[in-house]
Amino acid sequence: MKPGFAADLYNEELAPVAPENRTWSWLNMATVWMGMVHNIVAYEAAAGLMALGLSAWECLEVVAVAYAILFVTMWFNARPGTQYGIPFCVLIRAAFGPKGAQIPVVLRGFCAVFWFSVQAYAATQAMDAILSTLSAVWASFITPVLGMPEKRWAAMAIIWALHAWISSHGVHRIKNFELVAGPLVIIVGLVATVWGLRVGHGLGPLFSVPSRLHGVAFLATFALGVTGMIGMWATFAVNIPDLSRFVRSQRDQVIGQAIGLPLTALVFTPMAIITTSATVLLFGRPIWNPTELLLALNQPLVTVIGGATLILATLSVNVVANILPASYDLINLFPRYLDFNRASRLVLALGIFFVPWLWFDHADNIYRMLDIIGGTLGPVTGIMLADYYVVRRQALDVGALYRHGDVYDGQRGWHVPAIITLAVGGAVASAGQLVPALHALGNVSWFAGVLIGFGLYLGLTCDRQKQSVQLR
Numbered sequence: 001m002k003p004g005f006a007a008d009l010y011n012e013e014l015a016p017v018a019p020e021n022r023t024w025s026w027l028n029m030a031t032v033w034m035g036m037v038h039n040i041v042a043y044e045a046a047a048g049l050m051a052l053g054l055s056a057w058e059c060l061e062v063v064a065v066a067y068a069i070l071f072v073t074m075w076f077n078a079r080p081g082t083q084y085g086i087p088f089c090v091l092i093r094a095a096f097g098p099k100g101a102q103i104p105v106v107l108r109g110f111c112a113v114f115w116f117s118v119q120a121y122a123a124t125q126a127m128d129a130i131l132s133t134l135s136a137v138w139a140s141f142i143t144p145v146l147g148m149p150e151k152r153w154a155a156m157a158i159i160w161a162l163h164a165w166i167s168s169h170g171v172h173r174i175k176n177f178e179l180v181a182g183p184l185v186i187i188v189g190l191v192a193t194v195w196g197l198r199v200g201h202g203l204g205p206l207f208s209v210p211s212r213l214h215g216v217a218f219l220a221t222f223a224l225g226v227t228g229m230i231g232m233w234a235t236f237a238v239n240i241p242d243l244s245r246f247v248r249s250q251r252d253q254v255i256g257q258a259i260g261l262p263l264t265a266l267v268f269t270p271m272a273i274i275t276t277s278a279t280v281l282l283f284g285r286p287i288w289n290p291t292e293l294l295l296a297l298n299q300p301l302v303t304v305i306g307g308a309t310l311i312l313a314t315l316s317v318n319v320v321a322n323i324l325p326a327s328y329d330l331i332n333l334f335p336r337y338l339d340f341n342r343a344s345r346l347v348l349a350l351g352i353f354f355v356p357w358l359w360f361d362h363a364d365n366i367y368r369m370l371d372i373i374g375g376t377l378g379p380v381t382g383i384m385l386a387d388y389y390v391v392r393r394q395a396l397d398v399g400a401l402y403r404h405g406d407v408y409d410g411q412r413g414w415h416v417p418a419i420i421t422l423a424v425g426g427a428v429a430s431a432g433q434l435v436p437a438l439h440a441l442g443n444v445s446w447f448a449g450v451l452i453g454f455g456l457y458l459g460l461t462c463d464r465q466k467q468s469v470q471l472r
Helices: 026-037 040-051 056-084 102-134 150-167 170-200 203-207 215-239 250-283 290-297 300-333 340-354 363-391 398-402 416-434 436-442 445-460 462-467
Strands: none
Touching: 026 170, 026 250, 026 300, 040 056, 040 250, 056 215, 056 250, 056 363, 102 150, 102 215, 102 290, 102 300, 102 340, 102 363, 102 416, 150 300, 150 340, 170 250, 170 300, 215 300, 215 363, 215 445, 250 290, 290 300, 300 340, 363 416, 363 445, 416 436, 416 445, 445 462
16 A cells, blocks of 8 residues: 555555556557457347348448447547556546546446346357257256256356456456457458358348338437447446556557457458348348357357357457456455455356346347446546546546545545536436437437536536646
């Protein structure tokens, strides 16, 4: 513990990363993003656009718009992490105060655990498919227990154990794992794409399937798709400093993100769309769940290899995008008692309580939850950008972030403008999911949240802006 730092605000996991320890290059950042972008839920979200009635070309347009917006947001929110070496849960104290910051931290942690459970259950389905293909004995354990067959529970235990092993040595093992997993999944995805092209006899038939939506219905679905795609990463848009704090320069973080996020997405998404388009030709309906597709093909070797790839893809995204940030958030809540290993095991335990097996296999459920998450975290993104770039002018007193009663303390640890902005922005952005008359608002919930968070926070802190002094 450094002298003067509060015990409930500081431990070694939350401390700024020293410049000499920020060793990630653009390649590390790119491969980490590669590992996150090509995951099962991203595949299902892209493929699910077709299930909603969009054509293949329209799906690509949705993805291009969404990931371009995401890249800009990630780029700007990653800068303070690289500049000061601090994680999200520490950076957010500048805007919310040390006590008020616990609100967005808990919200972000909740979302991270939720996504961990979703991704892990998708991998559980793949593991179950592999083992059921290889063993008739395994396939016979179908007695339901709490809404799920016995064999699925056993598959879940295996997936949870794999997550625990990869995350057991912290960020450095995660970085090395992504160097292998990211490119490997892309290679297997290319194999699936070749299969889709063979089924469809080229791109022509696959991309000639027309859109089923027109006019207002098309615009609403397009907006829903863009917001849903962004909502998939809205959680990571706020805590990207958790990764960028390890990157050696701003140049490395922006080049790595440019390669790993929009470029990889524009490569991976056509793979999902081509494969899903092929299922329309082969089975007469879009199969957006990759595990269901593997089983429908009824080829044991394909099921085993494809299922293993899905599991690798899930591990690749889950340890970085969900376990890592959720662990930091838990450490921030209990710095006296938790380190990264203990916190990551707690994340694994909490993930079970989201019971994803009860609601997973429905595209509309996934998009509804994506929009709620995007609308709730949109204001946090807007507040962070406004506070760092306008109010603080990119200058922070890092030591004060670990002390009570200092420049970021607000009113006894609560910065009221941020709390008000979050409440108003979250309520307005999520209203479309709760009030039928405002349904159209739900299609742009993330955008509404960001704009309200940015504008309202600046309006409530205008006096501070006039009095602010750069801290160098």
